[in-house]
Amino acid sequence: MKIEKLMLGLVAAAALAACSSTKLDEKPPVETAQPVTQQQTPPQTPATPERQVTTVDLGAQLDAAVANQRTVYFDFDSYVVKDEYRNLIETHAKRLNNKKSLTLSLEGHTDERGGREYNLALGQKRAEAVAKSLTLLGVASSQVEPVSFGKERPADNGHTEEAWAKNRRVELRDK
Template identity: 60%
Template sequence: MTMTRSQSVLSSRSLALGVLAAAALALAGCGSRVKLDDKASGAAPITSAAPGEGAGAGGVASSNVAPVVVAPDANDAAASNIARIVYFDFDSFLVKDEFRPVVEAHARRMNAARDTRIVIEGHTDERGGREYNLALGQRRAEAVQRSLTLLGVSAERIEAVSFGEERPAATGSDESAWSQNRRAEIKDR
């Protein structure tokens, strides 16, 4: 059986429309009414590594932050006194200015001890759906990871994971508990 050219074109268009319709349905099923805000207001993220190094992680051009280096012998004493939690605003994954010293201290520690590896665990409060919270927790962990890489830490030494709302630091359904649960924890591996 042979098809005419017009039948072939019609068949191709029908197939293309079917594929597009299936893709639209699949995406609609994954949708959420709550959106992650890529351009959230608040503190500006850490945006550079060392001057003149070109593009950093994620293609961000470096501009004005020098690499942070500390003497290796000071590393062990400093590590025990460094805060290990970065807190976030509601529905945000931007590292706030008040937590930059925490990120910078970990960058100094990791640049001094080149064999140190960490895992960054992203967490959320209980509000939002499971999938949304897992995605937001991942973005929080990756924001801290990106900040560390921009300060000279190799991305291969950092693992970013999300637990979403599954491991709360505080129980309760009020702002006090929620603010403690919106966090990224930095842990040594």
């Protein structure tokens, strides 16, 4: 126990001795240095010339893409949209989704065979099938209006299978 008190006393004395050597009244020396000036370097020119970014008008591209693609043809007595017209419908859907103010009239037509009422109903089903395809691709139903003309507006007035095939159609027309 005596040794512990002795050690404690020595530690306290050493601590006091260290404190007494610090002079609080003296100010520490301040070194004065000259300000460093930075040299101005000229801006570096890029090794490769800058490329200009061209603007792309998606609306104009889509308009051009559908300019000659506005008709979907159907088989005899059918209103099923064929797979071969998928790209045409997708392009029109992109166009309508890109410009929400654009609307289309989907005009359904039939060939001359069949009665007036039957052909009006079939033309309407064809127009509605195209409208359904467009709405499944995100087009608002308010942007498409299916309408039927039946056999009243033939594309070809002939009475052959070739002429009738041209008349079984839906035309996509801007309103």
